[in-house]
Amino acid sequence: MHTRKQGLRDGPMNHAASPPAGPDVVVYTEIVRTTLAGSGHLMERVIEVSRRALQAREDQARTPRESHSVMHARQHLERVAFVLFERFAGALEQAVAKGADQNQTATRSLFSVQFDELELMDESQLSENVERARARQSLAEAVTAPLAELNALMSAAQGQSSVDPGHNPLQPELFLQAMQAVVGQMQPSDEVRRDWMTHLAEAMGAELRTLYLQLIAQMQESGIKPAGYAVRQQGGNYVYVKPAGEEGHAPGFGPEAAPWCRGDAQAPAKPAAGTDHTLLTLHQLRRLLRGELADGPTPEIPFSERFSREFESTPSHAAAPSPDFDITVPAAFEALQEMKQVDHMMERLGNRGPLGTTAAAATAPQNPKAALGQALSMEVVALMLDNIARDGRLLWPVQQLVKKLEPALLKLAVADPRFFSDKDHPARRLLQEMTDRSLAFESIDTPGFESFMQPLIDVMGPLTHSSIEDQEPFGHALDQLLDAWATREKKREHERLRAIDALRHAEQRNLLAARMWQEMRSLPQIEVVPAEVARFLLGPWTQVMAQARLDDTSGSNDPGRYREAVDALIWSAQPQLTRINVGRLARLVPKLLSRLHAGLVAIDYPPTDTERFFELLMQLHQQAFEPDRSAQAPPPSHPKRSKAPTMETDEPWIAPSEAVESGFMDALADPQPGNAADEALDPISTGIAPHREMAVGTWVNLQVEGKWERTQLSWIGSHGNLFLFTNTYGHTQSMTRRLLDRLVARGTLQIISGQTVVAGALDAVAQTALRNSLDTGY
Template structure:
């Protein structure tokens, strides 16, 4: 089959080693049919071994059928695999311009489970199993290949997603081909269990061969970017002290508690969300207080409210004696519960005795309580929350377990009052980055007074949580209203500045088209295109008369262009004499309209006066715009619409209303440690920021937890608001510089409760992958 260059991924940028890069990709595609056939043959031999070792006639027949179907279809799979691999490579290249997923291609989210059918669940588990097998087989060679392939593409550091020969690409192509085969689902399942291992063996050989080829071609590997404590990035070689974030790390799943056959699996979790377990439950019982446990309220008052004994923000979870009743503590020993419920669920119900319904309900109850326990534990370990908040959520575990028994819709309904209460609590808690942060003690007191009683209450259903949620919102209403007022005032100021900037860009384009504009000196031209265009735009925005030229500021443009050309004004010095007394005062009047600093225009006015003197006295012709040096940050030869890319003017009053940061503050001082990022970063690139994202921002030498609350329609301005309503705003350019210098650190944008429940789903996935099939 002929391979064309257009079928290959188009790397960017390509350095001097581009031919080596293209050669290895072409070679892999050319050999992909043989690779598929070798995988199929290894799979056939593995199936034969399983058949020889079969203990039952059914297993023997199943392996025999899988072999026969594989031999019949091997040639077809070999023919189709190169096309599938080429398609997977193209998809990977397209995805490079998109946001990189936070985990692997096969991650699963809690709230997606109920939308999946059994076949999709099975496929997800098979993919995860295959992914683990591949990760184990290629871990070392893959890191070295990533470093060499990125070097061959001219990249300055390792970016694994730019390696087109990633294991997931080959696996995606393999699964696509297998899914097309006319065979039963069981046969395809039997194939994939063995094909993943065979593919891992083949890829390891392939990677080692490509590594040798690249090294022989003189390619030198680049390093992996690792962020240091001071916010700077260093680059380490593959296999060094900083291990590369390779395929195995990307696809690793949370390690489940316990061993053996677990209670929580992906299929059971899906059934729980769908309500397939019996909804007949015993009445919820009030949890008995554990006599030896100190109540959370007393521990909170003793340790948190005493200034001399402030707790550490993130101590081990075992440091706190939780108020979970003894009965629930016993149920949390999920090794025993899992084994017991497996045996119970495996027993067959006798017709008519009703035991099946009771056993189903028991399994559902135990499963629900395990999900609650894992969810609470995940929330209580979220580093974005301060220790008192983490422990408060732990104290709510008994109430949530009662709710899980009384109302399993808690798991499937994202708008369930209990889930919304947890999300509201954790959302508000994200506003604080330290126990001494303004408003944190008041926030914790509201939790203790209003939500605290849930920890020891008898829960009847969702209404108990909805009442608490409404009371909390009523308690927070005053501070929220003040915060919103500050935010709106800042937004109005920034919106006005942005509108003026957009309008000024259009007006500057019109000014450029004026006759003889190119003949005036560069400083005068940039004054007209910059500050004076802002003046004209401001006059139009605030005008209520409907005038075509409010303030007659546009009229001054022509006069200024004419007066800046001595070769013209010498011919009519009388007109120039009449113009001069009006010109400078009118210019200063217009600049005052936008509060433009006088010291930033003095040089322009001095040059203008010199040009006027030359008209009366004679003198050399000044440089034209095209030969004049542009002021810092501007380029005189750029087209007019690119003014939108320049830093906008923000008037002092607008800056005060929005907390505008008009210059980059110093990097993290030596005596101030940068806050640890909640997730590892592999490059100093700008993360995706959405409204609602919480960040740590260095303000006046102090870390401040603040939230992105508004982004301008042009993407020019970004507004951040902290818990007390204080605002900070900046331009896109300054935002990028803050991130690059470590002065702004973005926290994970996914809500705390969603992260916790997704981790539950990941644990269920791992349990399913590692359990006996």
């Protein structure tokens, strides 16, 4: 589907397409054009600053190896500087031309690593993620304040009443993307690329800050006033807050763009300030997820002995150093540092109370690698549970239950450290079921909450005091919970399945009808019948033929002989033809009307619409018995017949019985039709994730007949044009893609949870590891 906004986002000047071409738009267009045209010279200055920085590092190098490494990076940069300069402008134009989808994804968060994808990454991908995050951080520190003001001016120049960073095609993220693209084309080694990007990002930040300040002054001199930031209130309305001054921030870029800093309802809470998690980096977390730190056979040469041989041996051994001495020394000291961090982490866990002491005492392997793995496992569990317990979407009784699970899960982290990376592990499923199902309740007073909580309380008590040696206690608890909830939700599930069956049937019929529409549309006679008849044939009657095909078991080419009725209807709707053979018309009409009526009844077509069409048909038939006056008087001037209506395949037709079964919300019967304000509300600009990011299981607040209710996306049609929501009472609401777009834009459908609570908590763990990697070099 192409939304109303999509046509505006196809090129560098896309955002200027929506408002009328006023003086502010002229200024905006000229600024974007000249900035893109001069971006190559900006990159030239960035390269020169970086080259000088590398030269200074080379001059200050303490070892020959460091000097040689930096010199190699500098010389390589000098060789390709002209190519980087020449290609940058084109790369930036391409980055800008990709429009809002890329911009939305790229600026969503500085920390974009997902926990469940980390295990699949190789060392190069890890390095690139850390490098990209470090570069973004460097740019964010330089441009945060001027970028906020520039975003406000850019939005205002395009006639927007609120600030949308997506309306600024000069976002720093796009400059960074273009720079990374042209650097990648030079195919530098990982070490050279890291050296380059460290200085290129810093220099780019300084250049962009200067550029933004110049553009701000230019737009202010042109009389452009900044727009305000739209903030959604609890009731769904918006208030517009003017951008802050020099200390303001630019939503959508830099550290403040992390989900927990945006007040995003679906984001986990920010880790506690001041907590030291230096043990956890992306590199170590990936090792843990891959099982590289699992307890195994003792190495042939223990680490302590290797360290003694390499670095504490007698002077006679020192005369014959290992050929990889430069590599071995830092690796050995890194290992020693890791073990110190293990001790610190165990001490922190012990400070959490008896549960931490118990878990820490269980971690006493002789193998240092296994000790590190167990310590990391416990660190991940502790962080994950902290994120879940502080998640603002969860009601406080659920948060308390999560905290009570901590002793058992810390023990499990030692016995089975991969439980958090295995989506089907009973412990992870238990956490996921209890937290996600709890989102159905807006408060502890919501009907059904007590019956939801009681099984949880019954199960959690024994589990928190169990001796955890494997996953079995969690599997038993999960089975108990699912059985208890299944009894309570039996009616809810029955209604949901009935609704899904109705929508699936409608979807299949609409797919068949679309094919039949193509066949009917190619008939030459369809252009000469009255437009109302053409609409009937291309609309309801294709549904009739499709329904007959779905119900048919005989293999007939024309089940119900409904296709045969098409030719008869087309002939009977042309008075200039029926006058020639009135007798045939008299014989045809009873059979035709009977067949039309039977077909419309088969699809439960509304009786009022049926009567209206039959009245029109009778009027056309009556004209056959009236004299033809066309030969007695000049033919009247008729307006040119409009073409037969086109079919909107993304807006399926739902039969009334199917609408009742699924609680269908008809966009045409929407009591609040779209207006100018609705059209101006872009899902991206309002901060609400568009439906394309919604998955089955997503909880939303939906306004139905003026009242808000909590409901869950429980089914999406195979072609993505039908959606079904089910609330905790089993009541269903279904809608088309078009209506969903409209409700999201209007703010009457608000996403509560875009991903599972556990997945969000684990992603936050990966984000913590990424932040630590920026500081430690991972």
